[in-house]
Amino acid sequence: MNLILLGPPGVGKGTQAKLLIDRFGIPQISTGDILRAAVKELTPMGAKAKGYMDSGALVPDEVVIGIVEERLAQADCQKGFILDGFPRTVPQADALGQVLSGMGKSIDHVVSLSVDKGELLKRLTGRRACANCGAGYHVDFAPSKVAGVCDACSGQLVQREDDKEETILNRLAVYEAQTAPLIAYYQAAGVLRSVDGLGTVEGVQSDILAAIRA
Numbered sequence: 001m002n003l004i005l006l007g008p009p010g011v012g013k014g015t016q017a018k019l020l021i022d023r024f025g026i027p028q029i030s031t032g033d034i035l036r037a038a039v040k041e042l043t044p045m046g047a048k049a050k051g052y053m054d055s056g057a058l059v060p061d062e063v064v065i066g067i068v069e070e071r072l073a074q075a076d077c078q079k080g081f082i083l084d085g086f087p088r089t090v091p092q093a094d095a096l097g098q099v100l101s102g103m104g105k106s107i108d109h110v111v112s113l114s115v116d117k118g119e120l121l122k123r124l125t126g127r128r129a130c131a132n133c134g135a136g137y138h139v140d141f142a143p144s145k146v147a148g149v150c151d152a153c154s155g156q157l158v159q160r161e162d163d164k165e166e167t168i169l170n171r172l173a174v175y176e177a178q179t180a181p182l183i184a185y186y187q188a189a190g191v192l193r194s195v196d197g198l199g200t201v202e203g204v205q206s207d208i209l210a211a212i213r214a
């Protein structure tokens with residue numbers, strides 16, 4: 001199954017992707033995670049991406065298209081994949097269509113998640129991740145047993161650089177201007193499945209499964 005999770009920052013794409021990996025045995029391809037790893041490892045691509053990411057802007061299309069094209073060619077994507085955070089612009093969606101068509105593949109479902117802006121702000125300002133193992137938490141919705149400490153490895157929990165309120169507002173504006181048009185794009189292609197992202201993580205997961213089986 002070839003799946004795209006589409007939706008604004010903080011809607012729950014990463015959280016839901018991790019559950020889908022276990023269920024379908026296919027990999028998550030998160031361009032945000034790949035770019036953050038490149039920034040951390042100080043690679044030339046990371047150096048190029050950092051300024052865009054810190055301000056909440058999108059990294060140039062040619063950079064992310066190259067990342068995804070390379071990743072889709074890897075063996076673990078043969079059975080399918082979950083794209084999380086890509087495509088984010090119409091040129092990225094066009095490029096993805098061309099790459100997949102060259103591989104004899106296509107997108108089966110685009111799950112479009114939505115929640116209101118107030119909820120997005122709460123989810124993003126309260127998000128924390130372990131600096132050591134990357135496990136995800138939320139200060140209110142999914143807290144660690146000891147504040148600031150990872151349950152799994154006792155690493156320190158940190159806030160993402162771009163999860164400061166001012167940057168979040170910019171990311172949301174960028175989403176509306178550049179990514180939201182993909183809803184109509186995939187609706188026209190007949191693969192859009194709209195799912196309400198409000199509710200428990202398990203409840204949203206079951207709505208996603210129902211939408212892609214319908």
Ligand code: AP5
Binds near residue numbers: 009123198
């Ligand atoms: P990226 O990492 O992709 O960030 P994003 O799309 O802004 O998405 P987030 O990771 O912030 O949110 P999410 O929807 O995954 O929510 P999550 O599950 O974590 O991109 C970062 C940057 O990289 C971009 O700004 C850009 O610069 C660059 N970039 C990446 N891809 C690019 C591309 N294709 N083109 C150009 N640039 C690109 O959930 C959020 C919080 O809510 C968590 O704490 C979670 O625990 C909690 N939560 C989740 N679900 C629920 C629920 N149901 N109830 C309560 N809490 C919940």
